[in-house]
Amino acid sequence: MNSVSGESRHDVVIVGAGIAGTALALALADSGLSIALVEARPLQRSALPDARDLESFDLRVSALTPASVGFLETLGAWDTIDTYRHCPYHHMTVWDAEGTGRIEFDRDEIDAPRLGSIVENRAIVDALLAALERNAGSVRPLSPVRVESIERESDGTQCLQLEDGATLRTALVVGADGALSRVRGLFDFATREWDYGHRGIVATVQTERPHADTAWQRFLASGPLALLPLPGTPQAHFCSIVWSITDALAEELLAMDSADFCAALGEASEHCLGEVTGVGQRAGFPLRQRHARDYVQPGVALVGDAAHTIHPLAGQGINLGLADVAALARELAAARERGEAPGDIAVLRRYQRQRKGENLAMMAAMEGFKRLFESESLPLRWLRNAGMRGVADIAPLKQRLMRHAMGIQ
Numbered sequence: 001m002n003s004v005s006g007e008s009r010h011d012v013v014i015v016g017a018g019i020a021g022t023a024l025a026l027a028l029a030d031s032g033l034s035i036a037l038v039e040a041r042p043l044q045r046s047a048l049p050d051a052r053d054l055e056s057f058d059l060r061v062s063a064l065t066p067a068s069v070g071f072l073e074t075l076g077a078w079d080t081i082d083t084y085r086h087c088p089y090h091h092m093t094v095w096d097a098e099g100t101g102r103i104e105f106d107r108d109e110i111d112a113p114r115l116g117s118i119v120e121n122r123a124i125v126d127a128l129l130a131a132l133e134r135n136a137g138s139v140r141p142l143s144p145v146r147v148e149s150i151e152r153e154s155d156g157t158q159c160l161q162l163e164d165g166a167t168l169r170t171a172l173v174v175g176a177d178g179a180l181s182r183v184r185g186l187f188d189f190a191t192r193e194w195d196y197g198h199r200g201i202v203a204t205v206q207t208e209r210p211h212a213d214t215a216w217q218r219f220l221a222s223g224p225l226a227l228l229p230l231p232g233t234p235q236a237h238f239c240s241i242v243w244s245i246t247d248a249l250a251e252e253l254l255a256m257d258s259a260d261f262c263a264a265l266g267e268a269s270e271h272c273l274g275e276v277t278g279v280g281q282r283a284g285f286p287l288r289q290r291h292a293r294d295y296v297q298p299g300v301a302l303v304g305d306a307a308h309t310i311h312p313l314a315g316q317g318i319n320l321g322l323a324d325v326a327a328l329a330r331e332l333a334a335a336r337e338r339g340e341a342p343g344d345i346a347v348l349r350r351y352q353r354q355r356k357g358e359n360l361a362m363m364a365a366m367e368g369f370k371r372l373f374e375s376e377s378l379p380l381r382w383l384r385n386a387g388m389r390g391v392a393d394i395a396p397l398k399q400r401l402m403r404h405a406m407g408i409q
Contacts, residue, residue, distance in 0.1 A: 006166060010036040010140070011342050012332070013160060013170040015147055015183050017043055019121070020304030020321045021176030022128040026075040027329035029137030032336055036168055037132075038160070039143040045129050046122045048084055052233055054280035057204040058120035061228060061240045062318040063089075063215065065116050071326050072127070076135060080127035081119055087229045088114040091214040093272070098221060115215070118228045118240065124318075150186050156343060158299045171343035174301050174328070179290060181306035187297055193290035198223050199250035200312055201243040203282040204230065205265065208274025210237045216272050222246055225268050226312075239273070241265065242312050250284050287311060291360065295324075295352045299343035303328055308359050320359055327354045 012028065014021045017039035025037045037043075049056040064072070072078040092115060095102040107115050132139060146163040150173060153159055160168040175183025184191070211229040216239075218225050223244035230238040243265075245253065253261060262276040269276070290309045295302045304321030328351045335347040 007169065008036070008140075008166070009169045010034045011170065012036070012172045012174060013038060013158070013168050014174045014176055015160075016175065016177030016181075016306070017041075017141070017143065018176065018178060018304075019124050019128065019318060020306075020325055021174070022125065022132060023071075023075060023077075023322060024174060024176060024303060024325045024329060025139045025141075026077070026128060026131055026135070027325060028332060029132075029135055029139050031138075031329070031333045033138060033332065033342060035137075035139040036170070037139055037141045037143075038145060038147060038162070038168070039141070040146045041144050043129065043141050043143040046126045048123060048126060052085075052231060052236065052238070054204050054206055054238070054278050057230055057238065057240065057280070058122045059202050059204070059240075059281060059283055060121040061118050061230070062121055062124065063116050063228060064119055064124075065319045066112065066114065068319045068322045069117055071322050072124075075128070076131040077124070077127040080130050081123055084123055084127075085231045086117045086119040086123070087213070087231050088117045089213050089215045089229050090114055091212070092217070093214055094217045094219070095270075096219050097270070098219075118215075118230060121318075147182060147186075150183070152299060156299055158343070170299075171341050172299055172301065172332075172348075174303060175306040176303050176325075177306055179288075179305040179309045181302065183300070184292060184302055184306050187300050189297070189302065190293045191290055192293065193288060196244075196287040196289065196311065197247060198244050198287045199247055199284040200287050201241070201245060201250055201253060201282060201284045203241050204280040205239055205241055205262070205276050206278035207237045207239060208277055211239055211273060216269065218269060218272075220268060222249055225265075227269060227273065237273070243268070244287060244312065247286075254282055254284050295356060296345065296348035298345045298348075301328060301348050301351060307355075310359075310362065316362055320362060323358070324351075324355050327351050 011033040013036045014025055015038050017037050021037060025035055028035050069078060090107045092105040105115060107113065147160055148163050149161045151159045158170050158173045160173065162168065173183060175181045177183055213229055215229060216227040223246065226242045227239040230240055232238045253264060256264065258279050262279055266276045288309060289311065292302055292307045295307045303324040307324065308320065310317050310320065331347055331351045332342050335342060335344065340347050
């Protein structure tokens with residue numbers, strides 16, 4: 001897309017044009033603020049395949065809540081995803097491999113059209129870029145170009161030096177540049193982080209039986225396994241798997257041939273969809289918990305994975321990131337109406353107050369679930385199975401949990 005030379009000024013410079021960064025640029029496009037969106041890679045739409053086979057799906061998918069889908073609708077991005085492909089899921093089955101605990105969630109219990117939608121990450125980015133092309137507003141995309149340095153000047157202005165020698169001056173820098181955020185590092189944001197000692201294995205698999213628009217999750221002692229429904233055909237049934245497993249076992253699984261991996265996956269999933277008949281490309285990535293102690297400084301804000309990364313067992317990472325974006329966009333638009341500068345720390349703290357507590361609560365809950373389900377203690381095994389059965393039997397509690405997880409009230 002566009003390049004820049006010399007020096008330019010903007011109200012907000014967003015670093016990182018993944019899902020969070022591009023969504024924020026779109027959310028601010030008609031705010032009256034001048035926006036620059038800086039990305040190290042070329043900003044171009046993907047050539048999305050029409051085929052539905054093992055190799056046609058993106059390895060990375062997201063379980064979008066109805067709240068996230070609604071936000072993408074307001075940005076003008078959802079129609080592109082809806083026209084392409086996604087898989088709504090109406091039911092969720094969760095069970096414990098080490099006991100009798102089992103819980104079912106169904107859209108009819110809360111009179112909702114769906115519990116969520118499984119969408120390939122590249123399709124989300126493609127839809128956001130398409131919306132940006134249609135409605136750039138005051139957004140200036142700059143790519144491919146890296147940020148070399150950022151300095152805070154005496155008047156509070158942030159001065160970004162780009163690798164091509166260009167300079168950007170702005171009242172607010174937003175770090176939307178992912179888990180290894182350069183913006184977070186350049187401003188020395190303190191973080192709390194630790195390795196789980198697990199890897200997440202992702203792949204597209206074909207199954208003997210259709211998934212019935214259901215997301216399946218089994219908690220094993222070695223880590224949770226999720227089978228997420230993908231669009232298929234009457235003859236071919238596909239799921240995306242996210243298998244969180246210890247490093248040693250991950251190495252073994254990734255080294256297996258396809259037949260052995262399918263057999264291992266079938267056994268681990270208790271053949272809930274019959275035999276696993278095929279697997280596409282596999283990849284593994286280390287799982288790490290990370291949370292910035294603060295999301296903001298004067299003239300700087302972090303959103304999405306730059307501010308927090310979470311265990312994938314509940315699929316909430318992208319939804320938390322989009323909620324960050326929506327909250328920051330609201331605060332910046334309101335600040336402009338009040339005549340406040342976008343980099344004012346009081347403005348940014350209002351964003352942080354909205355998001356930090358909720359993100360920490362979700363991270364703590366996921367950490368608690370992980371520790372509870374990996375424990376081999378007999379009392380804890382009894383407790384977790386009794387708890388799952390108890391929640392299943394208390395309709396108001398179950399409905400409240402479902403609505404909270406879906407981002408609706």
